[in-house]
Every structure is written in structure tokens, then in C-alpha cells.
Amino acid sequence: MKLTRRVAAIDGRRCAKCNLCVRTCPTGALKPPRVLYSRCTGCGLCTYTCPRGAIEMATRPSLAAYLLIGVLALAAVSAAGLILLTPYLYPSHAQTLNFTANVTLPTFTPTNATVPTGEEAAGAGSGFG
Template identity: 75%
Template sequence: MKLTRRVAAIDGDRCVKCNLCVRACPTSALRPPRVLYSRCTGCGLCTYTCPRGAIKMATRLSLAAYVFIVAVALAGVALAGLAVLTPYFYPSNHPTINFTTNITIPTFIPANVTMPTGEEAAGAGSGFG
């Protein structure tokens, strides 16, 4: 993607409106002392036909450059808006979490179950109990 392009630029003080450049332009981009930048391809034929040297080639921003600039500006505005609005999405009265306290987790023991004790719990012949 090219961000700049070359186009014709007419010096209105030097132009005598002889229209030799208009006849030489293959895209009909010249209307002395104006240039239709959307039509100009930057071929430079007009610069050679002007007897007064009123036409020079100039570098201009392309349409892609303008689109890029607008996209960057919109992204910047969106990020700034997000930074400003973010505190409103999170309430300030939320409960604080204290990570230094011990948390007790309730255990579930099914009803009608007996816990094995002694040798039964250690396993027969294991030496425990």
C-alpha cells in the first residue's frame, strides 16, 4: 500500500491557460489552473508540454493514507473512551477478598455409612492397628 503518490501541480501565477497541457493529458485530469487529483496518474506529460513551466510534479497523500489516518484517529478515540468509561463498568462497592484468612470447606459424609477403624481401616495384615 502506497501512502503517497505523484500528481501534477499547476502554479496559477505562471499559467496563461493556453490549454496545451489539457490536450496532452491522457486522463483529462487538468482544468487550468486546477488539477483533478482523482484522475491524475502522475505520468508527467503535462510538464513537458507547458511552455511557461507552470506545471511541476508534486507528492500528495494517497486515498489509502487518508483512510489510514482516519482509522488511527478513530482507534485512538475508541481507546480513550474505553479508558474513561471502564471505571463505570466495575462497581466500587464490591466486597474485598482477604487472602490471609483460612477457608473451611464443608465435607460431605453420606448417611448410613460407617467409617472403618483400627485394623479394618489399615487393611488386614498391614501391621497397622
């Protein structure tokens, strides 16, 4: 996805409105001293045709750039709104946490289990026990 594109830019002070560029433009994007950016493909033919050098190629943001900016702005506003509204949406579910309390974890012991001791625990002949 390209965020910029090359398009023609006409200097209105230097343009004589001779319309040579209009006849050369394959897409009909030129209406001196204006350029229809939605039609301009950035081919540059108009820059060679202009006898006064009033047309130059310029870099402009593409439609994808504007869409990306819009999506990012919408996401930022949505996230900010969610952050601000969360305490009001779920007030009854809010719990305070006590980080100084001792926590005991339950242990699981299967029924009918025996705990080996002595040589059973170390393994017979291992040298332990």
C-alpha cells in the same frame, strides 16, 4: 500500500491557460489552473507540454493515507472512551487487591499414595541414604 503519490501541480501565476496541457493529459485531470487529483495518474506528460514551465510534479498524500489516519484516529478515540468509561460500566465488579496478605496454595495429595523414604527415595544402590 503507498501513502504518497505523484501528481501534477499547476502554478497559477505562471499558467497562461493555453490548454496545451489539457490536450496532452490522457486522463482529463487538468482544468488550468486546477488539477483533479482523483484523476491524475502522475505520468508527467503535462510538464513537458507546458511552454511556461507552470506545471511540476508534486507529492501528495494518497487516499490510503487519509483512510489510515481516519482508522487510527477512530481507534484512539475508541480506546480513550473505553478507558474513561470502564469504571462506570463495571463498578460492582471492582475489587481491591491486598498485596501484603500471605497467600497459601492448596497442595494435592492423591489418595492411597505412599511417600518413599530412605533407600527407596534415593534409589537402591545409588549411594544416597
